Amino acid sequence: MDEFQPPGRLVTLTDVAREAGVGESTVSRVLRNHGSSSKRARERVAEAVARLGYVPNRLAGSLAGPGASAQLAGVIVPSLANVVFPDLLRGLTGALDAVGIRCVIGVSDYDPDREEALAAALLSWRPAALLLTGLEHNPATVALARAGGVRVVEMIDTDGAGIDAVVGFSNRAVGAASARHLVARGYRRIAYLGHDLQVDLRAGKRLAGFEAALGEAGLSLHGREIRPGPSSPGSGRAGLEVLLARHPDLDAVYFSNDDMALGGYFACLSAGLSVPGRIALFGFNGLDFAAAMPQPLSTVRTPRLEIGRQAAACLLGESPKRIDLGFELIEGATA
Amino acid sequence: MDEFQPPGRLVTLTDVAREAGVGESTVSRVLRNHGSSSKRARERVAEAVARLGYVPNRLAGSLAGPGASAQLAGVIVPSLANVVFPDLLRGLTGALDAVGIRCVIGVSDYDPDREEALAAALLSWRPAALLLTGLEHNPATVALARAGGVRVVEMIDTDGAGIDAVVGFSNRAVGAASARHLVARGYRRIAYLGHDLQVDLRAGKRLAGFEAALGEAGLSLHGREIRPGPSSPGSGRAGLEVLLARHPDLDAVYFSNDDMALGGYFACLSAGLSVPGRIALFGFNGLDFAAAMPQPLSTVRTPRLEIGRQAAACLLGESPKRIDLGFELIEGATA
DNA sequence: AACCGGATTGGCAGCGCTGCCAAAAGTCGC
DNA sequence: GCGACTTTTGGCAGCGCTGCCAATCCGGTT
Known part of the structure; x- marks a missing residue:
């Protein structure tokens, strides 16, 4: 937290390793709480991290890691002006936050071509999943999604066939x-x-x-x-x-x-x-x-928040491929 | 666009280079339209890209590139339930889309501690900028933002001192x-x-x-x-x-x-x-x-969309550090 | 035909991190 | 006090891409 600010260069894991007097692998293991490490190592690393104000670089982490990123989710909504979509995002971010996945968003303005362009752009971040709205997309968008090696969840609409998982209502x-x-x-x-x-x-x-x-x-x-x-x-x-x-x-x-x-x-x-x-x-x-x-x-x-939540569960692979969450007719007093 | 789908591995730039019969650097240059390349090279690369369905990996690109990512912006809003924030995002994404920057969002639920955690999480993606809401943050959040080597824009509120740039109204x-x-x-x-x-x-x-x-x-x-x-x-x-x-x-x-x-x-x-x-x-x-x-x-x-737009301009470094967009009192008929 | 400057190209190191593996350090039983 | 394990550790290759640099190519000169 101190005012260490190596002019141009940010603190790297190697810096932390040197500062802590341990190897890079040890720092990496401690930080991700993965594999075994001694109490002493954990303490020294924690100290060094605090002293240097180290913030891990996930670009590097994801690149080096196994398949892909798995820490980002690409979300494409048609609009942010209609409450429905912020609600959807709310459900999504709420559920994904807990597992450390962030949403990268794209707004298509209801334009299939923009959706396609956004899909390509989002896939280039190698997200763990691609979340789309509705079931109607350009063929190229579908091809991209299929070839992208990511889980695909289509939200809101269940009236038709989906690419992979579908969460919504009819x-x-x-x-x-x-x-x-x-x-x-x-x-x-x-x-x-x-x-x-x-x-x-x-x-x-x-x-x-x-x-x-x-x-x-x-x-x-x-x-x-x-x-x-x-x-x-x-x-x-x-x-x-x-x-x-x-x-x-x-x-x-x-x-x-x-x-x-x-x-x-x-x-x-x-x-x-x-x-x-x-x-x-x-x-x-x-x-x-x-x-x-x-x-x-x-x-x-309509179960907007719940759609977001279930979509999150879907992309984590904890749910069936097709979820119809139904809806509730509210009699009200105007009809 | 074909059904090439090398089981586990995704298509890489090297694959494209081989397919096109040119060097990796050439592919890279052509794809980014950076440096010079012959018409012939451009054509062969375009063909290979289409044939293989190549989607660049920006994780790698950003890692290798100069400073940092510069293609992502981290945005932290307190809520998505209040129209104000989706409107803000709307302005932001609209303006950032044009330059190819995507927003990674975090929702703090009005909790400064969550905001702090989110700031760290978002910074780990080495975004070009960090966009916060309001001027009140944990000291640690401010320290992170300062040390993160990113531009910081605080939106909506101008009643007080900001970390770096401030866009909003009083x-x-x-x-x-x-x-x-x-x-x-x-x-x-x-x-x-x-x-x-x-x-x-x-x-x-x-x-x-x-x-x-x-x-x-x-x-x-x-x-x-x-x-x-x-x-x-x-x-x-x-x-x-x-x-x-x-x-x-x-x-x-x-x-x-x-x-x-x-x-x-x-x-x-x-x-x-x-x-x-x-x-x-x-x-x-x-x-x-x-x-x-x-x-x-x-x-x-309140100029919600405009705040988003100006914040985008700010993080692109095209604007002054402090922008008060004012507001308009609507007389209406209820008061 | 040899030569020159700019356009084009490919090789390769290295961005920061993780996975793998072998080495080093502990632990335990007898 | 010694071997047989288990735990902990560090080195290093390599993820996919870009920047740098030297090599090659091209067209026009002299």
């Missing part, structure tokens, strides 16, 4: 459950209000499941509005206004997520429309605010 | 501006509603600035409620109920952030209290939903 099933709930409650003129589907494929799968379940009930979507850009309360608010103008007889709206639904709720408050009397609202995600609303939002709670 | 000033706004609008019985201050030091600084400005106006806080745990709409809602029960004559509430304020707004809606007639609400952060509310929330918008 977005289709969420959509279907949401539709069945609305139908059971007697709503018949149901619209969909979402953000860009080309971009958020999982929202598209929910909608597909939703429409399929409506179909089973002999219904079909009574209007739909797709807003450009990412989801946000502002977008939800504006979208609901458009939708109501176009279909004044709507009795329920299924939103692509809670943020959009919150905006819709605000639009209703502003317009003085009673919820769910005049119009019912149904969201997705089960965010914190949903339960705090004057009328708790009807929505589906 | 939380004290935010608090003071908020207080002055409320006072100017005629509110006199103002309470504070926040989450754990021991933990979120920046919220504490805002409160200090707020109280100081109240003092200048001859006022003092008319009640305060500190909720345990992280901020959330639920906590804000419950907190406001407590506060109103205790101080029925309150005319305004300053919240530790917009999430808390949203909960407060919901509490008012539920209780049928008119806002801001009966009670005024003032938040902090300027989140998306604030503008979509039936009455836009009065709050302060």
Whole structure:
């Protein structure tokens, strides 16, 4: 901790060995608590490390070590603007921290080509695993992941085949459950209000499941509005206004997520429309605010943190290859 | 891209060199586009790389290279549950991506000791820079950062001295501006509603600035409620109920952030209290939903993305050592 | 045709660390 | 006090790549 600061050069393991009066291997063994060492050696090394302020160089360690790094995990998420992904990361980092693995992150902006480039970039750090979001990737991305010699975990979506391990829930099933709930409650003129589907494929799968379940009930979507850009309360608010103008007889709206639904709720408050009397609202995600609303939002709670945690378990090889964590429909008071 | 997959071993630069029929140095030079090379060499290398599916090993590259890694940045945030930090990361990754630097993240959970441990762990990857949140750290963390031979950027808070570079805004000033706004609008019985201050030091600084400005106006806080745990709409809602029960004559509430304020707004809606007639609400952060509310929330918008971007510029050495990005008071309709 | 300067190239040491192996130091029983 | 073990230790090669340097090549000169 002292102010030793060899101008350009950082303290190396060799320096520690010299300072402690032992061999390099001994320092290495002591530091990693691997193999046997005498109490005396441990003490001298600890002293030297403290005196010199030694910080091991894992670049070198991983390079010399067995397969690869095994101490980094590459994570690619499509966005950080949507709470879902920070939550995922939260679960991941929480679980990986405990075993000393750090996450290197990449944000693809929902662009498969950027995802591909990021996959290559992250693999060049020889991570222990590559964590992707969703099941849809460029063929080249899949090839990279396969050839990379790393474990691959795809998170969030279980509607389809994965490269290796898959942890999430069925977005289709969420959509279907949401539709069945609305139908059971007697709503018949149901619209969909979402953000860009080309971009958020999982929202598209929910909608597909939703429409399929409506179909089973002999219904079909009574209007739909797709807003450009990412989801946000502002977008939800504006979208609901458009939708109501176009279909004044709507009795329920299924939103692509809670943020959009919150905006819709605000639009209703502003317009003085009673919820769910005049119009019912149904969201997705089960965010914190949903339960705090004057009328708790009807929505589906997704196991975001748990997906992160299970993905961590997966990459440590402690879990099955395919985990469906399900979801929970929250009845709420808006639908 | 083919299915070459030498059982255990990954493709190395040497393999590429052999395949291309050139020397290792040539491959290295071509791949990094550094030094001169003939067109023919470039073509043969590109071919070999494609044929073998070569992914460079940056662990080795960084180890062999000059100073250190210079391709990784270590980022420590206190939490991922609060939008502020994902926004910060968004700005950071966006700007660093362009120059090929990846972020390795650590989440400290607002614990200085964990922060210290994370700093050591991240430094062991020999990052080009270490990005911390706030200005308060363990002395050991500071020593590590100083000795690590890396650029250090402290983000968000400018109220105090930094280790090296500092990018953010003055939380004290935010608090003071908020207080002055409320006072100017005629509110006199103002309470504070926040989450754990021991933990979120920046919220504490805002409160200090707020109280100081109240003092200048001859006022003092008319009640305060500190909720345990992280901020959330639920906590804000419950907190406001407590506060109103205790101080029925309150005319305004300053919240530790917009999430808390949203909960407060919901509490008012539920209780049928008119806002801001009966009670005024003032938040902090300027989140998306604030503008979509039936009455836009009065709050302060903070340049979160921009802080991330500027921090990136800082660590690339393109910026001054201290950047105050200011903030914007949004008058809104709730105070 | 011999020569010259710049462009291009390959060999090789070495970045800091770990794994392997043989040497050295302890331990124990008799 | 001595051999047979077991524990602890240090030397050294080598992980995959880059920087350095000397060798080679090329085109145009004289």
